[in-house]
Amino acid sequence: MTFLLPAALAGLLALAVPLLLHLLRGEAVREEAFPALRYLLASGAPRERHRRLRELLLLALRLTLVLLLTLGAARWILPTGAGHHPPADLVLLVDNGPLSGAVVDGRRILEAQRALAERLLEELGPADRVWVLPTATTGPASAPVARPWTPEEAREALARIEPEGVPSKVEAAVERARVLLAARPPGPSRIVVIRSDGTRLGEGAATGETIASVEVDPGIPAPPNRGISHLEVNEGQPLRPGEGVEIAVRVEAWSPAPGSGVAPAEAPVADLSVRWIVDGEIRALARTNEIGEARLRLDAALAAEATGTDGFFRGRVELDPDALRLDDALDVVLPVRPPPPVRVIGEPGRWAEAALATLAEAGWIQLDGQRSDPVRGSTGPSPSQVPSLPPGSAAILTPEVSLFLPPEDPVHLAAFRAALPEEAGRRVGAPASGAWVLRPLPDLEVAGGVRVGRRYALDGVAGEGGGEPVGRLPLDDGRPWLLEGPRAPGATAAGRPGAEAPARVGEGAGGVIRILGSPLSPGWTELPVTAAMVPLLDRLLRAPGAEGGLAPLVSPVTPVPPSGPPGGRWVRAALPDRGGREATPFLAWLLFVILCVEGWLAGTRRSPPRPDPERTPRS
């Protein structure tokens, strides 16, 4: 028996009510003397049997009444075998996560999922409405679905679904489906999830009490899988023209854990061929070692071959394909940049000079040989103007970053501040004007335990940490701070003490101003020369978002072997009234008839009193 609202069957407990009333109803009958008993005996057969029979019949009718009410409330489906069902709303969720692309016996798992969906669509009529939604999508999560499709339109949408390399968000898709169905007019509705693996939603997950869900899986055991788990180019460092490139690849395997539902530990895959493909041709080969790592070393020529005229290094790292091919190859696209030119103004301090020298020697920066006198300005042919900074202060300028170091002597602090670039009329450390709003940024951590805390961004700057504006902070308390702000497109300007117009610092095309602020000794310029300062300076000079390397691959969903290939009954369960009719109209008619019979039977118990012939007046 099929019920649309099986929870209403709890009403069967009410069957006990008429039964108890019937059992408790028997009043204690007291024996009494009645001399005229002979008249009763002469009146015919005793009526007690008839009364008992009628009471039993009434009991049966009342039990039937309760039963019919309960069946009607539970919306019992009478199996007619005719395959007819009223118009229904269905949401078909196709799990197109990475595993759906696994090829088993020459066919992708997604094809088996499509076949299951087709079976369901064949049972739909022209009045049924259906949505077909993938659970793994790279599009917006809240992409609107304009209207439900006809079964024909649903077939077309089903054909367009392809495996995605992103994790499948089945529960979110179920929630979305539930919202879609809740907005529909009342009627039979279902959510059907066609999984690609054995991962289950759990009992009644996100479907609520009124929308039933059916989960089906194609019954194809999830195959073992291996793929590229990590790839890094030049250890995250920028690529430089004329230099070779080293691509580090890690290959790992994931085996299905039968019934455990727990992701197994990844196992490295050794002795596996890894290829570097450019324009469809293998340009480099390597094999994974015992820990699953391989390094593809491209010399400068190969690297140049992979670099296009647009300045981007392109290629593809491939493995031998297995059942799941989505993670068997990865495209690499990275910009190739020359070392940025760095101009130093003033005396940034020995630590900074040493760090700059180290970076220049490594080829990461290109030091401008011309040093500018912060007082006299530029003497070179560069059209850039340099700020006139007070003694003891310095600036290190790159095309993307302007790094200012304050003077040690607080006497020059005011002049230093006055010389700082003005951004929309604001100045760092300006007296309380109420116009400044600083946003805290995460501490700058570098290797060697160097840490720059008290980082702030000016309001409106998309800093690395984000966060809510905290208002103006006292930056003159003697503790070091680092302030970052946008550098306006075009030239930045720095004021010159006594100058009527600010001097230009250099060309700017946007970028970041970073100001190391510390009014007391030791000032930033007096920091010790240590190896830890090199990466600090490197980070300070690196534009936001310029970190190297590619993000590692997302591990695929650990498959759980399904219980077996689905039978045909899931289609019936997916459709509210498959092969049946709702019994409620028939039950209502039957209820009416039983009520009439019960009322008649109960009424005949009380026969109307006959007029007493002895008391009626005689004419």
Add this chain to the structure above:
Amino acid sequence: MEGALLGQHPSRRRGLSAEFAALRDYRPGDDLRFVDWRMVGRSDRWFVKEFHEETHLSAMILLDASASMGWSSRPGTLPSKGWYASLLAGVLGLLLLRQGDRVGIGVFDEAVRSWLPPRGGRGQETRLLRAVEGVEARGTSAAATPLREAATRLRRRGLVVLVSDLLMDEAPTIRALRALVHQGNEVVVAHLMDPGERRLEGTGRRLLRDPESGARLQVSAPDAREAYAEAVERSIQTWKRALRGMGAVHHLVDTAEPPSRALLALLRSTRAPERGRTSR
């Protein structure tokens, strides 16, 4: 009541007496002394006068004291049939005695329990009242035996009044009554019925027991009411037809009504000269 009826028991026989009764057409052989000459002179037709004959009545009251007579449908509100019957028998007997009649009383159940032969006089009043006082209702009803005994013991033709609820076998009782009538007695039956016997009261089930036979029956009062009423009516009609057919008088007495009404009816019937009259 006594003053209205004292000494007034017309005989059913027509004969010589001081009281004119009626005129009838002259038939050859009639005594010419009784020809109404005034009517002859007026109408030129011959009529003969008829006269009532006054006699002293010999009455026997048979009182049913079976167990069914001790029942009342509303104890405390309605008297039992036995009490009602004793009252009727006692008052009727006193009235007849005061009229100069001779009255006797027999108390019976399935047999004659006590027998007071018909006599007159003051002493008989005391004996009569003693006979009806404190009569215990017990035993089964069988009037045939006391009726046959009354027929044997009554030396003179007279009045026999049966006071009973008639909850007994009809056939032998009717035969015994018919024998009394054939003997020349005037038979009056006071058929006592409690209103709870006339109509089956109650709205639910009742477990009923016959106090005489001990039979039990559980019945649904609403279900059985109609058929019961029909059975009661059939029985009443049976008694009426039977008694009327033999020339006896049948009075149906409702014990919820004042006894005076029943007494009046009984007394009137003891005066009626016609046979086969019933009341109610």
